[in-house]
Amino acid sequence: MSSLPINPPPRLLMGPGPINADPRVLRAMSAQLVGQYDPAMTSYMNETMALYREVFRTANEQTLLIDGTSRAGIEAAIVSLVAPGDRVLVPIFGRFGHLLREIAERAGAEVHVIEREWGTVFTEAEIERAIVATKPALLAVVHGDTSTTVAQPLEGLGALCEKHGVLFYTDVTASLAGNAFAADELGLDAVTAGLQKCLGGPSGSAPATFSPRAVEVIESRKSIEAGIASSADEIAASTDRRIRSNYFDLAMIFDYWGAKRLNHHTEATSMLYGARECARLLVEEGLANAVERHRLHGTAMLAGVGGLGLTVFGDLEHRMNNVVAVEIPAAVNGDAVRGELLTDFGIEIGTSFGPLHGKVWRIGTMGYNARKDAVLTTLAALEQVLRRHGAPVVGGGGVGAAYDVYQDAGAA
Numbered sequence: 575m576s577s578l579p580i581n582p583p584p585r586l587l588m589g590p591g592p593i594n595a596d597p598r599v600l601r602a603m604s605a606q607l608v609g610q611y612d613p614a615m616t617s618y619m620n621e622t623m624a625l626y627r628e629v630f631r632t633a634n635e636q637t638l639l640i641d642g643t644s645r646a647g648i649e650a651a652i653v654s655l656v657a658p659g660d661r662v663l664v665p666i667f668g669r670f671g672h673l674l675r676e677i678a679e680r681a682g683a684e685v686h687v688i689e690r691e692w693g694t695v696f697t698e699a700e701i702e703r704a705i706v707a708t709k710p711a712l713l714a715v716v717h718g719d720t721s722t723t724v725a726q727p728l729e730g731l732g733a734l735c736e737k738h739g740v741l742f743y744t745d746v747t748a749s750l751a752g753n754a755f756a757a758d759e760l761g762l763d764a765v766t767a768g769l770q771k772c773l774g775g776p777s778g779s780a781p782a783t784f785s786p787r788a789v790e791v792i793e794s795r796k797s798i799e800a801g802i803a804s805s806a807d808e809i810a811a812s813t814d815r816r817i818r819s820n821y822f823d824l825a826m827i828f829d830y831w832g833a834k835r836l837n838h839h840t841e842a843t844s845m846l847y848g849a850r851e852c853a854r855l856l857v858e859e860g861l862a863n864a865v866e867r868h869r870l871h872g873t874a875m876l877a878g879v880g881g882l883g884l885t886v887f888g889d890l891e892h893r894m895n896n897v898v899a900v901e902i903p904a905a906v907n908g909d910a911v912r913g914e915l916l917t918d919f920g921i922e923i924g925t926s927f928g929p930l931h932g933k934v935w936r937i938g939t940m941g942y943n944a945r946k947d948a949v950l951t952t953l954a955a956l957e958q959v960l961r962r963h964g965a966p967v968v969g970g971g972g973v974g975a976a977y978d979v980y981q982d983a984g985a986a
Protein backbone atom coordinates (compact mmCIF):
# COMPACT_ATOMS: atom_id res chain seq x y z
CA MET A 575 0.00 0.00 0.00
CA SER A 576 1.37 3.41 -0.86
CA SER A 577 0.55 6.48 1.22
CA LEU A 578 0.10 9.98 -0.03
CA PRO A 579 2.28 12.81 1.25
CA ILE A 580 0.87 14.82 4.15
CA ASN A 581 -1.28 17.53 2.65
CA PRO A 582 -3.75 18.80 5.26
CA PRO A 583 -6.86 20.69 4.21
CA PRO A 584 -6.58 24.46 4.68
CA ARG A 585 -8.18 25.35 8.01
CA LEU A 586 -8.69 28.41 10.13
CA LEU A 587 -8.37 27.08 13.67
CA MET A 588 -10.55 29.31 15.86
CA GLY A 589 -11.09 26.88 18.71
CA PRO A 590 -9.44 26.84 22.15
CA GLY A 591 -6.18 25.48 20.71
CA PRO A 592 -4.34 24.24 18.84
CA ILE A 593 -4.43 27.19 16.48
CA ASN A 594 -2.64 27.71 13.19
CA ALA A 595 1.07 28.02 13.79
CA ASP A 596 2.81 31.18 12.71
CA PRO A 597 4.45 30.32 9.34
CA ARG A 598 7.73 31.69 10.70
CA VAL A 599 7.61 29.06 13.45
CA LEU A 600 6.99 26.30 10.92
CA ARG A 601 9.89 27.55 8.82
CA ALA A 602 12.21 27.53 11.83
CA MET A 603 11.15 23.96 12.55
CA SER A 604 12.12 22.79 9.08
CA ALA A 605 15.78 23.77 9.60
CA GLN A 606 18.39 20.99 9.52
CA LEU A 607 19.47 19.21 12.72
CA VAL A 608 22.77 19.69 14.54
CA GLY A 609 24.33 17.42 17.15
CA GLN A 610 23.30 17.63 20.79
CA TYR A 611 26.57 19.19 21.93
CA ASP A 612 27.33 21.20 18.80
CA PRO A 613 28.12 24.74 19.97
CA ALA A 614 25.32 25.92 17.69
CA MET A 615 22.86 23.70 19.57
CA THR A 616 24.02 24.63 23.06
CA SER A 617 23.83 28.29 22.03
CA TYR A 618 20.27 27.77 20.83
CA MET A 619 19.45 26.18 24.17
CA ASN A 620 20.94 29.11 26.09
CA GLU A 621 19.16 31.62 23.85
CA THR A 622 15.89 29.76 24.35
CA MET A 623 16.33 30.01 28.13
CA ALA A 624 17.00 33.75 27.88
CA LEU A 625 14.02 34.34 25.59
CA TYR A 626 11.63 32.46 27.87
CA ARG A 627 12.86 34.45 30.87
CA GLU A 628 11.42 37.45 29.03
CA VAL A 629 8.20 35.67 28.09
CA PHE A 630 7.60 34.48 31.67
CA ARG A 631 9.00 37.75 33.08
CA THR A 632 11.39 36.04 35.42
CA ALA A 633 15.03 36.10 36.42
CA ASN A 634 14.96 32.35 37.17
CA GLU A 635 18.10 30.61 35.96
CA GLN A 636 16.10 27.40 35.49
CA THR A 637 13.92 28.45 32.60
CA LEU A 638 13.86 25.77 29.92
CA LEU A 639 11.79 23.46 27.74
CA ILE A 640 10.26 20.17 28.81
CA ASP A 641 9.95 17.92 25.77
CA GLY A 642 6.32 16.95 25.31
CA THR A 643 3.03 18.79 25.23
CA SER A 644 1.90 21.14 28.02
CA ARG A 645 0.88 18.15 30.10
CA ALA A 646 4.50 17.02 30.12
CA GLY A 647 5.43 20.34 31.71
CA ILE A 648 2.72 19.91 34.35
CA GLU A 649 3.82 16.38 35.09
CA ALA A 650 7.51 17.33 35.30
CA ALA A 651 6.78 20.18 37.70
CA ILE A 652 4.52 18.18 39.99
CA VAL A 653 6.43 14.90 40.05
CA SER A 654 9.69 16.75 40.67
CA LEU A 655 8.33 19.06 43.40
CA VAL A 656 6.12 16.59 45.23
CA ALA A 657 7.25 13.43 47.01
CA PRO A 658 4.81 10.69 48.06
CA GLY A 659 2.92 11.81 51.14
CA ASP A 660 3.44 15.54 50.54
CA ARG A 661 0.28 17.59 50.78
CA VAL A 662 -0.89 19.44 47.67
CA LEU A 663 -3.78 21.90 47.47
CA VAL A 664 -5.58 22.22 44.12
CA PRO A 665 -8.34 24.80 43.65
CA ILE A 666 -10.47 23.37 40.83
CA PHE A 667 -12.61 25.58 38.58
CA GLY A 668 -12.45 23.63 35.31
CA ARG A 669 -11.07 20.62 33.52
CA PHE A 670 -7.42 21.38 33.98
CA GLY A 671 -7.72 21.70 37.75
CA HIS A 672 -8.96 18.12 37.73
CA LEU A 673 -5.86 17.24 35.70
CA LEU A 674 -3.55 18.85 38.29
CA ARG A 675 -5.31 16.88 41.00
CA GLU A 676 -4.90 13.62 39.09
CA ILE A 677 -1.22 14.16 38.33
CA ALA A 678 -0.50 15.07 41.97
CA GLU A 679 -2.38 11.96 43.13
CA ARG A 680 -0.38 9.79 40.75
CA ALA A 681 2.78 11.34 42.20
CA GLY A 682 1.66 9.93 45.54
CA ALA A 683 0.69 13.26 47.09
CA GLU A 684 -2.05 13.70 49.66
CA VAL A 685 -4.24 15.96 47.54
CA HIS A 686 -6.78 18.39 48.92
CA VAL A 687 -9.13 20.21 46.60
CA ILE A 688 -11.56 23.07 46.80
CA GLU A 689 -14.07 23.34 43.97
CA ARG A 690 -15.94 26.13 42.30
CA GLU A 691 -18.69 26.02 39.72
CA TRP A 692 -17.19 26.08 36.20
CA GLY A 693 -17.15 29.61 34.82
CA THR A 694 -16.30 31.21 38.18
CA VAL A 695 -13.03 31.76 40.08
CA PHE A 696 -11.89 31.67 43.71
CA THR A 697 -11.42 34.65 46.01
CA GLU A 698 -8.07 35.06 47.69
CA ALA A 699 -9.77 34.51 51.07
CA GLU A 700 -11.18 31.14 49.95
CA ILE A 701 -7.72 30.00 48.93
CA GLU A 702 -6.13 31.27 52.14
CA ARG A 703 -8.72 29.43 54.25
CA ALA A 704 -7.86 26.21 52.40
CA ILE A 705 -4.12 26.78 52.83
CA VAL A 706 -4.56 27.29 56.56
CA ALA A 707 -6.79 24.23 56.84
CA THR A 708 -4.62 21.84 54.82
CA LYS A 709 -1.06 23.21 55.26
CA PRO A 710 0.09 22.02 51.84
CA ALA A 711 3.67 21.80 50.58
CA LEU A 712 2.44 22.96 47.18
CA LEU A 713 -0.42 25.11 45.88
CA ALA A 714 -1.13 24.03 42.29
CA VAL A 715 -3.57 26.20 40.40
CA VAL A 716 -4.45 26.69 36.76
CA HIS A 717 -4.24 30.31 35.59
CA GLY A 718 -6.51 30.44 32.54
CA ASP A 719 -8.64 27.32 32.16
CA THR A 720 -9.66 27.03 28.50
CA SER A 721 -12.45 24.61 29.41
CA THR A 722 -14.36 27.48 31.02
CA THR A 723 -12.57 30.52 29.47
CA VAL A 724 -12.01 32.23 32.82
CA ALA A 725 -8.70 32.99 34.53
CA GLN A 726 -8.02 32.70 38.24
CA PRO A 727 -6.50 35.97 39.52
CA LEU A 728 -3.05 35.09 40.87
CA GLU A 729 -2.30 38.44 42.52
CA GLY A 730 -1.93 38.02 46.24
CA LEU A 731 -1.47 34.24 46.15
CA GLY A 732 2.33 34.51 46.03
CA ALA A 733 2.38 36.49 49.26
CA LEU A 734 0.00 33.97 50.86
CA CYS A 735 2.26 31.10 49.84
CA GLU A 736 5.31 32.92 51.11
CA LYS A 737 3.59 33.59 54.44
CA HIS A 738 2.57 29.97 54.91
CA GLY A 739 5.73 28.37 53.49
CA VAL A 740 3.96 26.86 50.47
CA LEU A 741 5.44 26.36 47.00
CA PHE A 742 3.32 28.07 44.34
CA TYR A 743 2.81 26.46 40.93
CA THR A 744 0.60 27.53 38.03
CA ASP A 745 -0.24 26.20 34.57
CA VAL A 746 -0.32 29.13 32.14
CA THR A 747 -0.65 27.06 28.96
CA ALA A 748 -3.82 28.80 27.90
CA SER A 749 -3.08 32.29 29.12
CA LEU A 750 0.62 33.07 28.58
CA ALA A 751 1.28 35.89 26.10
CA GLY A 752 -2.44 36.62 25.75
CA ASN A 753 -3.07 37.92 29.26
CA ALA A 754 -0.96 39.95 31.66
CA PHE A 755 1.43 37.66 33.52
CA ALA A 756 4.73 38.11 35.36
CA ALA A 757 6.12 35.07 37.17
CA ASP A 758 8.46 36.86 39.58
CA GLU A 759 6.08 39.67 40.42
CA LEU A 760 3.41 37.07 41.27
CA GLY A 761 5.81 35.19 43.52
CA LEU A 762 5.62 31.95 41.57
CA ASP A 763 7.94 29.01 42.20
CA ALA A 764 7.02 26.97 39.15
CA VAL A 765 5.24 27.83 35.92
CA THR A 766 4.61 25.65 32.88
CA ALA A 767 3.14 26.40 29.48
CA GLY A 768 2.75 25.07 25.94
CA LEU A 769 3.11 26.48 22.45
CA GLN A 770 -0.25 25.83 20.85
CA LYS A 771 -2.30 28.65 22.37
CA CYS A 772 -1.17 32.29 22.43
CA LEU A 773 2.45 31.44 21.61
CA GLY A 774 1.54 30.60 18.02
CA GLY A 775 3.33 27.27 17.68
CA PRO A 776 2.41 23.59 17.46
CA SER A 777 1.95 21.47 20.58
CA GLY A 778 4.95 19.41 21.60
CA SER A 779 7.15 21.59 23.76
CA ALA A 780 6.47 22.87 27.27
CA PRO A 781 8.35 26.02 28.30
CA ALA A 782 8.76 26.11 32.07
CA THR A 783 10.46 28.13 34.79
CA PHE A 784 11.47 27.31 38.38
CA SER A 785 12.41 29.68 41.20
CA PRO A 786 15.57 29.16 43.30
CA ARG A 787 13.32 27.88 46.11
CA ALA A 788 11.78 25.28 43.78
CA VAL A 789 15.20 24.35 42.45
CA GLU A 790 16.40 23.73 46.01
CA VAL A 791 13.53 21.32 46.65
CA ILE A 792 14.13 19.55 43.35
CA GLU A 793 17.90 19.30 43.82
CA SER A 794 17.36 17.79 47.27
CA ARG A 795 15.64 14.87 45.55
CA LYS A 796 18.37 14.38 43.01
CA SER A 797 19.57 11.02 41.78
CA ILE A 798 22.06 10.23 39.08
CA GLU A 799 21.71 7.43 36.54
CA ALA A 800 24.21 4.65 37.03
CA GLY A 801 25.23 4.82 33.39
CA ILE A 802 26.49 8.41 33.62
CA ALA A 803 27.49 8.81 37.30
CA SER A 804 31.19 9.38 37.96
CA SER A 805 31.23 7.60 41.34
CA ALA A 806 29.29 5.12 43.40
CA ASP A 807 28.64 7.87 45.95
CA GLU A 808 26.73 9.82 43.41
CA ILE A 809 24.43 6.87 42.78
CA ALA A 810 24.00 6.15 46.47
CA ALA A 811 22.93 9.73 47.10
CA SER A 812 19.47 8.77 45.85
CA THR A 813 17.00 8.87 48.69
CA ASP A 814 13.51 7.58 49.17
CA ARG A 815 12.33 11.03 48.19
CA ARG A 816 13.84 10.32 44.79
CA ILE A 817 11.85 11.82 41.91
CA ARG A 818 9.46 9.11 40.74
CA SER A 819 9.98 9.65 37.02
CA ASN A 820 13.14 9.46 34.99
CA TYR A 821 11.90 11.31 31.93
CA PHE A 822 10.42 14.14 34.01
CA ASP A 823 13.21 14.31 36.59
CA LEU A 824 13.86 18.05 36.59
CA ALA A 825 17.09 17.70 38.56
CA MET A 826 18.51 15.70 35.66
CA ILE A 827 16.94 18.01 33.09
CA PHE A 828 18.59 21.01 34.82
CA ASP A 829 21.96 19.26 34.51
CA TYR A 830 21.34 18.73 30.82
CA TRP A 831 20.43 22.38 30.17
CA GLY A 832 23.06 23.74 32.55
CA ALA A 833 26.82 24.07 32.38
CA LYS A 834 27.33 20.35 33.11
CA ARG A 835 25.56 19.35 29.89
CA LEU A 836 24.97 15.96 31.44
CA ASN A 837 23.08 13.90 28.90
CA HIS A 838 19.49 13.07 29.82
CA HIS A 839 17.17 12.73 26.84
CA THR A 840 18.09 14.01 23.38
CA GLU A 841 16.60 17.48 23.24
CA ALA A 842 13.80 17.52 20.63
CA THR A 843 15.75 19.74 18.29
CA SER A 844 13.03 20.67 15.81
CA MET A 845 10.63 21.49 18.65
CA LEU A 846 13.33 23.64 20.22
CA TYR A 847 13.71 25.53 16.97
CA GLY A 848 9.96 26.13 17.01
CA ALA A 849 9.75 27.07 20.67
CA ARG A 850 12.66 29.45 20.30
CA GLU A 851 11.00 31.13 17.33
CA CYS A 852 7.68 31.49 19.23
CA ALA A 853 9.49 33.32 22.02
CA ARG A 854 11.67 35.32 19.66
CA LEU A 855 8.60 36.62 17.82
CA LEU A 856 6.89 37.56 21.09
CA VAL A 857 9.92 39.37 22.42
CA GLU A 858 10.28 41.19 19.11
CA GLU A 859 6.61 42.23 19.28
CA GLY A 860 6.87 43.10 22.98
CA LEU A 861 4.92 41.05 25.54
CA ALA A 862 2.68 43.98 26.47
CA ASN A 863 1.84 44.49 22.78
CA ALA A 864 1.04 40.80 22.39
CA VAL A 865 -1.34 40.95 25.36
CA GLU A 866 -2.96 44.08 23.93
CA ARG A 867 -3.37 42.35 20.54
CA HIS A 868 -5.17 39.45 22.23
CA ARG A 869 -7.30 41.88 24.22
CA LEU A 870 -8.34 43.76 21.08
CA HIS A 871 -9.24 40.74 18.97
CA GLY A 872 -10.79 38.92 21.93
CA THR A 873 -12.95 41.96 22.64
CA ALA A 874 -13.99 42.12 18.99
CA MET A 875 -14.98 38.45 19.03
CA LEU A 876 -16.87 38.90 22.30
CA ALA A 877 -18.75 41.87 20.86
CA GLY A 878 -19.34 39.93 17.65
CA VAL A 879 -20.98 36.89 19.22
CA GLY A 880 -23.05 39.25 21.36
CA GLY A 881 -23.99 41.19 18.21
CA LEU A 882 -25.25 37.98 16.62
CA GLY A 883 -27.59 37.63 19.60
CA LEU A 884 -25.70 34.75 21.26
CA THR A 885 -25.27 34.54 25.03
CA VAL A 886 -21.76 34.54 26.43
CA PHE A 887 -20.96 32.01 29.17
CA GLY A 888 -18.89 32.57 32.33
CA ASP A 889 -17.83 35.34 34.64
CA LEU A 890 -17.02 38.13 32.16
CA GLU A 891 -15.00 40.06 34.72
CA HIS A 892 -12.49 37.21 34.81
CA ARG A 893 -12.63 36.11 31.18
CA MET A 894 -9.43 35.40 29.34
CA ASN A 895 -8.64 37.69 26.44
CA ASN A 896 -8.08 34.84 24.03
CA VAL A 897 -11.13 32.57 24.19
CA VAL A 898 -14.84 33.15 24.56
CA ALA A 899 -17.52 30.57 25.39
CA VAL A 900 -21.00 31.04 23.94
CA GLU A 901 -24.11 29.16 24.86
CA ILE A 902 -25.37 26.92 22.06
CA PRO A 903 -28.87 28.16 21.14
CA ALA A 904 -31.57 25.70 22.19
CA ALA A 905 -32.83 25.29 18.64
CA VAL A 906 -29.60 23.97 17.15
CA ASN A 907 -27.37 20.92 17.30
CA GLY A 908 -23.98 22.27 18.38
CA ASP A 909 -21.91 19.56 16.73
CA ALA A 910 -23.78 19.90 13.42
CA VAL A 911 -23.04 23.63 13.38
CA ARG A 912 -19.36 23.00 14.11
CA GLY A 913 -19.28 20.36 11.38
CA GLU A 914 -20.74 22.69 8.80
CA LEU A 915 -18.37 25.50 9.74
CA LEU A 916 -15.53 23.07 9.14
CA THR A 917 -16.69 21.52 5.87
CA ASP A 918 -18.18 24.62 4.23
CA PHE A 919 -15.85 27.32 5.54
CA GLY A 920 -12.76 25.44 6.72
CA ILE A 921 -13.22 27.02 10.14
CA GLU A 922 -12.83 25.08 13.36
CA ILE A 923 -14.40 26.16 16.65
CA GLY A 924 -14.47 24.11 19.85
CA THR A 925 -16.97 22.44 22.10
CA SER A 926 -16.21 21.93 25.80
CA PHE A 927 -15.82 19.18 28.36
CA GLY A 928 -17.64 17.72 31.35
CA PRO A 929 -20.56 19.80 32.60
CA LEU A 930 -20.22 22.18 29.64
CA HIS A 931 -20.16 19.56 26.87
CA GLY A 932 -22.90 20.27 24.34
CA LYS A 933 -23.78 23.49 26.21
CA VAL A 934 -21.18 25.93 24.90
CA TRP A 935 -18.95 26.50 21.92
CA ARG A 936 -15.52 27.93 22.56
CA ILE A 937 -14.08 30.38 20.07
CA GLY A 938 -10.44 31.33 20.34
CA THR A 939 -8.60 34.38 19.05
CA MET A 940 -5.06 33.50 19.92
CA GLY A 941 -1.51 33.45 18.71
CA TYR A 942 -1.25 33.74 14.95
CA ASN A 943 -5.05 33.87 14.70
CA ALA A 944 -5.49 36.90 16.96
CA ARG A 945 -6.16 38.89 13.79
CA LYS A 946 -8.93 41.07 12.46
CA ASP A 947 -9.51 39.05 9.28
CA ALA A 948 -9.77 35.83 11.29
CA VAL A 949 -12.32 37.39 13.67
CA LEU A 950 -14.48 38.90 10.91
CA THR A 951 -14.40 35.79 8.72
CA THR A 952 -15.39 33.55 11.64
CA LEU A 953 -18.31 35.79 12.63
CA ALA A 954 -19.56 36.02 9.05
CA ALA A 955 -19.43 32.25 8.61
CA LEU A 956 -21.04 31.55 11.98
CA GLU A 957 -23.95 33.82 11.13
CA GLN A 958 -24.66 31.96 7.89
CA VAL A 959 -24.41 28.50 9.42
CA LEU A 960 -26.63 29.48 12.35
CA ARG A 961 -29.18 30.89 9.92
CA ARG A 962 -29.26 27.61 7.96
CA HIS A 963 -29.86 25.79 11.23
CA GLY A 964 -32.86 27.97 12.02
CA ALA A 965 -31.28 29.86 14.91
CA PRO A 966 -32.48 33.42 15.39
CA VAL A 967 -29.48 35.62 14.56
CA VAL A 968 -29.16 39.34 14.02
CA GLY A 969 -28.29 39.79 10.33
CA GLY A 970 -24.88 41.45 10.04
CA GLY A 971 -24.83 41.92 13.82
CA GLY A 972 -21.68 39.92 14.42
CA VAL A 973 -19.35 41.47 11.89
CA GLY A 974 -20.86 44.89 12.58
CA ALA A 975 -20.25 44.76 16.32
CA ALA A 976 -16.68 43.54 15.80
CA TYR A 977 -16.07 46.35 13.29
CA ASP A 978 -17.30 48.82 15.91
CA VAL A 979 -14.69 47.55 18.38
CA TYR A 980 -11.95 47.97 15.78
CA GLN A 981 -13.27 51.41 14.87
CA ASP A 982 -13.21 52.53 18.50
CA ALA A 983 -9.67 51.19 18.86
CA GLY A 984 -8.61 53.11 15.74
CA ALA A 985 -7.81 49.79 14.10
CA ALA A 986 -10.41 49.83 11.31
Ligand SMILES: *Cc1c(COP(=O)(O)O)cnc(C)c1O
Nearest residue numbers: 643644645670719720747748768
Ligand atom coordinates in the same frame (compact mmCIF):
# COMPACT_ATOMS: atom_id res chain seq x y z
C1 LIG B 1 -4.89 23.64 26.50
C2 LIG B 1 -4.41 23.44 27.86
C3 LIG B 1 -3.48 22.43 28.16
C4 LIG B 1 -3.05 21.52 27.06
O1 LIG B 1 -2.21 20.46 27.42
P1 LIG B 1 -1.56 19.62 26.23
O2 LIG B 1 -0.81 18.56 26.92
O3 LIG B 1 -0.68 20.54 25.45
O4 LIG B 1 -2.70 19.11 25.40
C5 LIG B 1 -3.00 22.35 29.45
N1 LIG B 1 -3.44 23.19 30.41
C6 LIG B 1 -4.34 24.17 30.14
C7 LIG B 1 -4.78 25.09 31.22
C8 LIG B 1 -4.85 24.31 28.86
O5 LIG B 1 -5.76 25.25 28.58
